[in-house]
Amino acid sequence: MIRGRTERAALLATAAGAALFVLGLLVDPRRALHGYLAAHAFVLSLALGALAFLMTVHAMDATWPVAVRRLVEAAVATLPLLALLFLPVVAGLGELYPWTRPAAELDAALGDAARHRRPWLNVPFFLVRGGVYFAVWSALALLLCRWSLAQDRPGAPAAALRARQRVLAAVGLPPLGLTATFAAVDWLMSMSPTFHSTMFGFYFLAGAYLGGIALTVVLAAAVAGADTAPALGPSHFHALGRLLLAFTVFWGYIAFFQYMLVWAADQPGEARWYLARARGGAGALGVAVAVGQFALPFLALLSWARKRRRAAMVAVALWALAFHWLDVHWLVVPSLGRGGFPLSWVDLAALAAVGGPAVLAGARFLRGRPLVPRRDPALAAALEYRSR
Secondary structure: OOHHHHHHHHHHHHHHHHHHHHHHHHHHHHHHHHHHHHHHHHHHHHHHHHHHHHHHHHHHOOOHHHHHHHHHHHHHHHHHHHHHHOHHHOOOOHHHOOOOOHHHHHHHHHHHHHHHHHOOOOOOHHHHHHHHHHHHHHHHHHHHHHHHHHHHOOOOHHHHHHHHHHHHHHHHHHHHHHHHHHHHHHHHHHOOOOOOOOHHHHHHHHHHHHHHHHHHHHHHHOOOOOOOOOOOOOHHHHHHHHHHHHHHHHHHHHHHHHHHHHHHHHOHHHHHHHOOOOHHHHHHHHHHHHHHHHHHHHHOOOOOHOOOOOHHHHHHHHHHHHHHHHHHHHHHHHHHHOOOOOOHHHHHHHHHHHHHHHHHHHHHHHEHHHEEEEOOHHHHHHHHOOOO
């Protein structure tokens, strides 16, 4: 019943979002495409964060995450679809990335940066790299999901399949980290060719992992009480809350030190990137993200008792997801260089146009399947997990 309602809502959101996004393209193509890239990067970050979480717990051979693993796999299974949903970004490269245009059409600083980076930032190589990124992510996601689902079949070698997933996760984590880092540089940082930061990839990955954990909390609460749902107790939400707190701190650490290093170096190209995000509405949005994605969740998650309450954890997770979207938006939209308030109705339309199909794909993945890997050897211990 829950999954049926979710699929209908996702279809409605997809149709409405796609229609409004097309309208936005007709009104202001550049603004609409920036909103679409922000929406796609946000939804992709949740899937990548979920994949990183899934592979981490497999590599660690951790027990308690088995109770929420099938829900994480539903998020991970959206990665092949997100490759298709990247096509509008490919079609709008000329509107999104200054380096795609002749250097003579750019100002002196941008032109010099574009010429200097031409061996890396050129359209054919950009597209090839993007294909490699999605191929790596999709292969990891599909194999892990396939082997996990195979465990559910009667007579399947469940222990051997669990070991296979652990090996793939351990081997695949470095390629996942490298490809996600390069993707953040290619798709987000290169919107401003004069800006470069060796911490930018970590910034994106920290937010992605934070978003993936927050999404897991929301999914776990959403299916509570459904048939074949995992019997999650306070200890499971406490464990997820500890991870959410850890990556809230890690994201804040990366965000602060990237800014501090740029401020200390005081290089014009790097300063220009922050100045575009420190003035007017973008500046207000940046302050809101700093408070909303770090300070308030940090304080909320310090409480031992609060992390054990499902309702409180869902509230914190939804808050974290909202401000993670604003954070990704803050990375993308100020690159337009227009000033003004950086949020628009077309951003919500783009979010629905990307998020709707992703939610639908995740719900379809779970349709007719148990919400736990019921024959995994560690499931009983995972459901009985208790933390202090």
